Amino acid sequence: TPSVPGFWGDQLYVRLALDPGLAPGTQLTNTAEIATTPDADPGNNQSQRNDVWVGDPYWNxxxxxxxxxxxxxxxxxxxxxxxxxxxxxxxxxxxxxxxxxxxxxxxxxxxxxxxxxxxxxxxxxxxxxxxxxxxxxxxxxxxxxxxxxxxxxxxxxxxxxxxxxxxxxxxxxxxxxxxxxxxxxxVNTPGPNLVIEKTYQWNGGGQLEYEIQVRNVGTTELSNGVFTDTLPADTTFNGNWWHWFQEPVTLTHQSAGQLAWTFHRMEPGWSTGLRFQVDLDGGVAGVRGLAFTNTVEAPVAGDVVPADNTYTVTAYSGPDLYIEKQHSGGQPVPGGYITFTVEFGNANGGPWSTSAGTHLTDTLPAGMTFVTATVPGDPSQPWLPETVDGNNVVWGWGGMGSNNSWFFDLVVQIDPAATSGDVLMTTTEVGSDDPAQDAEYDYSNNTAAATIIVEAPFQIYLPILFRNY
CATH class of the missing domain: 2.60.40.1530 (ntegrin, alpha v. Chain A, domain 4)
Known part of the structure; x- marks a missing residue:
């Protein structure tokens, strides 16, 4: 390019064709470089990606x-x-x-x-x-x-x-x-109706960045609206905030524990958003297993749905391992085969990957036997357990990165001697191999159970035909 203005950036998308002779598993390394003279910091002029490998055809x-x-x-x-x-x-x-x-x-x-x-x-x-x-x-x-x-x-x-x-x-x-x-x-009653929502992201282990969305979904123009944010304990506003509304938005109140912004007017159908940052106090920055609860409020006189004028989010430090499980196939009859689909992963974002590997353990009840575990919808791709010890089936998994999830199908067989009405519950648990290092604030979602009730097998009755010869 002939010139690049100051404080300006853009993106360039490059599509490459792979050699048809490349074998699956071949590592691909791509390097991009920008140069100018003079450059105050040439150390950040190059970027390389080497975490891409040739794979088999995949459709999604x-x-x-x-x-x-x-x-x-x-x-x-x-x-x-x-x-x-x-x-x-x-x-x-x-x-x-x-x-x-x-x-x-x-x-x-x-x-x-x-x-x-x-x-x-x-x-x-x-x-x-x-x-x-x-x-x-x-x-x-x-x-x-x-x-x-x-x-x-x-x-x-x-x-x-x-x-x-x-x-x-x-x-x-x-x-x-x-x-x-x-x-x-x-669908709501006509009149004033302000909706406020809030999300957050981690910027490293010592800073939280919040986004507030304010929407007028009613039929009345709103004037001089104020939304007040109560900061989490052990955090401090660092002065950084910005908005993207066509009307003025002003920070009208700032104290150690609260921030308040005022918008001039918001017509029906309009919305605005802003972001701001808080720094964690030195004693808690980087510490895993903590919770930071934050509430924003925007009361409006006569609002037809006042319940959505308040929104609370809780940010957790450390990983948030979770597991979900549901019965996804098979008839629960004596001797029948049942499929459970299991989702597991790390629900937290930011830097909160696990430091150690992880394991999943499925505990089967008496009257149920492990058969196999596979990729969902593809029985040809098994996931072999590390151990099967009686009714406990254990799989090893590596470290879990932030905001990652995986699925597998668990196939079991009901004991042929089971009787109609038997209640069978199978439980799956996920956890870090180093729970002290990977402390979580909430362990309630580390276990999931699925229950089936054995049904009587179907019986087919054929008519009896009589013939006279």
């Missing part, structure tokens, strides 16, 4: 949906954001289907192209669904859509608007868990 489509904006009353409007992505390593043709909630109708759709949005009408639409043929998406490609629906004037207050988007591709999808995404909203 995903979709994610969230609320964009809306006026959630009879006769109002609601708009959703859809993010569609090819997570595989092979190009494929994609379609997206959006199931319209009862009491709504399609209005318009837009496709994000760089900094602008362009009209993107569906290929087919009726009162129940809208369908887009997205064409061929290359590996890593994504599309962002905005879909706007009208809420019918006859839709009653209290109606639940559940909107689900589903993505499909012209090949078998290796991972079906991310093929559908839904959002649920309620």
């Amino acid at each position: 489509a995903s979709v994610y949906k969230n609320f964009g904006w809306g006026i959630l009353v009879p006769g109002g409007v609601i708009e959703y954001n859809l993010h569609v992505r090819n997570n595989g390593n092979v190009a494929a043709s994609f379609t997206v289907t959006d199931a319209l909630p009862a009491g709504t109708s399609f209005v318009s759709a837009w496709l994000q192209q760089g900094p602008t949005n362009v009209p993107f009408p569906p290929d087919s639409v009726d009162s129940a669904m809208a369908v887009w043929d997205l064409g061929v998406m290359e590996p890593g490609d994504w599309m962002n859509l905005q879909v706007r629906l009208a809420i019918a004037a006859a839709t009653p207050v209290g109606a639940v608007l559940e909107n689900c988007a589903r993505v499909a591709m012209d090949h078998g999808d290796a991972w079906l868990m991310d093929n559908e995404s839904c959002h649920v909203a309620l």
Whole structure:
């Protein structure tokens, strides 16, 4: 480039074609470098990625949906954001289907192209669904859509608007868990209706960054609104905050334990957001197993849904190992084979990976026998346990990075001697190999159980035929 302005940055996407002769498992190293003269700090002018390997063909489509904006009353409007992505390593043709909630109708759709949005009408639409043929998406490609629906004037207050988007591709999808995404909203009484929400992220082990979203989903313009944030104990506001509202937002109060901002006005359908940072006090920075609870409040006189004027989040330091389990297949009859699908991982973000490896232990009840564990939907890929000791089955797992999850199918057999009405509960537990180093604040989600009740086997009765000869 001929020149780069100060305090400016951008992204460049480079797509490379692999040599057809490369074998799976081949490591790929890519280096990018920028140079200029003079440069005050040339030490950060190069970046390298060497954590990519050639793999076998893999197909995976995903979709994610969230609320964009809306006026959630009879006769109002609601708009959703859809993010569609090819997570595989092979190009494929994609379609997206959006199931319209009862009491709504399609209005318009837009496709994000760089900094602008362009009209993107569906290929087919009726009162129940809208369908887009997205064409061929290359590996890593994504599309962002905005879909706007009208809420019918006859839709009653209290109606639940559940909107689900589903993505499909012209090949078998290796991972079906991310093929559908839904959002649920309620139709409310006309009047003032402010909604406030809050999320957080860790910036290393000593700083929390919060994002506050404020939305006017009612029918009344809001003026001089104030939202007050009560900081967690053992934290200090470091002065960094910023917002992205077209109207002024002012920090009008600051004390050791509270911050308050004021917005001038917010018309129906408008929203704003801001971020701010707090530093953990020296004695707790980096310490695992702690909780930092934070509440933001934005009371509005006459709000038709005052319950959503307050939002509380709790940030945990250290990993947050979790496990979930559900009966996903098989008839619970004597001698029958049952499949449980197990999800496990580390739900915490930031730097909070485990320091040690982890293990999963499944405890089967009397009357149930372990058969196998496999990749969900693919019995040809087994996950062999480290040990099977009676009714205890143990698998070893490495360290768990932050915000990671995995799945497996657990197949068991019910004892042929079981009787109808027997209650069988299987329990799975996950934990670090060094619980002192990987202290967690909340251990309640480290164990999951699934229960089945044995049913009487099906019996088929054939008619008796009599013949006279």
